[in-house]
Amino acid sequence: VQPLLSMKKIQLRYLLWLFFGLVANNAQSNSDSIQITQWFNQALSERGRSDSLLELARTVYLKRSEDFSVYYAYHYNRCKRYLYTGRLEELLSLADSLTERARSQKNDYALGMTTNLIASAHSLMGKNEKAIDYFQKALVYFEKDHDTLRIAYVNNNIGNIFFSLLDFKSAHQYIAQSYELIQHYPDDPEYAAVLSVLGVSEVKL
Numbered sequence: 001v002q003p004l005l006s007m008k009k010i011q012l013r014y015l016l017w018l019f020f021g022l023v024a025n026n027a028q029s030n031s032d033s034i035q036i037t038q039w040f041n042q043a044l045s046e047r048g049r050s051d052s053l054l055e056l057a058r059t060v061y062l063k064r065s066e067d068f069s070v071y072y073a074y075h076y077n078r079c080k081r082y083l084y085t086g087r088l089e090e091l092l093s094l095a096d097s098l099t100e101r102a103r104s105q106k107n108d109y110a111l112g113m114t115t116n117l118i119a120s121a122h123s124l125m126g127k128n129e130k131a132i133d134y135f136q137k138a139l140v141y142f143e144k145d146h147d148t149l150r151i152a153y154v155n156n157n158i159g160n161i162f163f164s165l166l167d168f169k170s171a172h173q174y175i176a177q178s179y180e181l182i183q184h185y186p187d188d189p190e191y192a193a194v195l196s197v198l199g200v201s202e203v204k205l
Helices: 007-013 027-045 047-064 068-084 088-104 108-124 128-144 148-164 168-182 191-204
Strands: none
Touching: 027 047, 027 068, 047 068, 068 088, 068 108, 088 108, 108 128, 108 148, 128 148, 148 168, 148 191, 168 191
16 A cells, blocks of 8 residues: 655645535435545545445446446546555546546536646646646636636645745735635635735745
């Protein structure tokens, strides 16, 4: 079993979201998708039970794989697990096929979520230019979907990469855009982090 990557490192720059945004075909699809996500999340925190939890998720997926929301929930969470366990090449390979399926469904939310994961993987691999490019593509999808919070999150991701590169002017530009949106959601768990980095980037200008 490969060790989990530093949660602190991931939390700072790679905002991963639970699977609740896809429009399911029916209540059963929605319930199955959420259950799959919960099992994957438990598998990350309860490593002694991870095999059995992942098998539960796989069983539901195999029964309902023709349903896009179930298909996407299962494979998106596989990608997320690959990110946390450092299996980045496997993530990129699976994300390519997931992107094609989401594109065939014309689902901007799914495309944005997958593209964000691809960007995160490239950044963890030290490929910052590629990461920024994919984060900007994710922005386009979330803007089409009018997803204000995720637009804020991705702008923050981009800003944090520029901050790590000591490009404080660009960092401030993107983090300020993030704050402009997230300030309307002061209870959001990322609000304080965005505000903090914005303040530091202003001092560095």
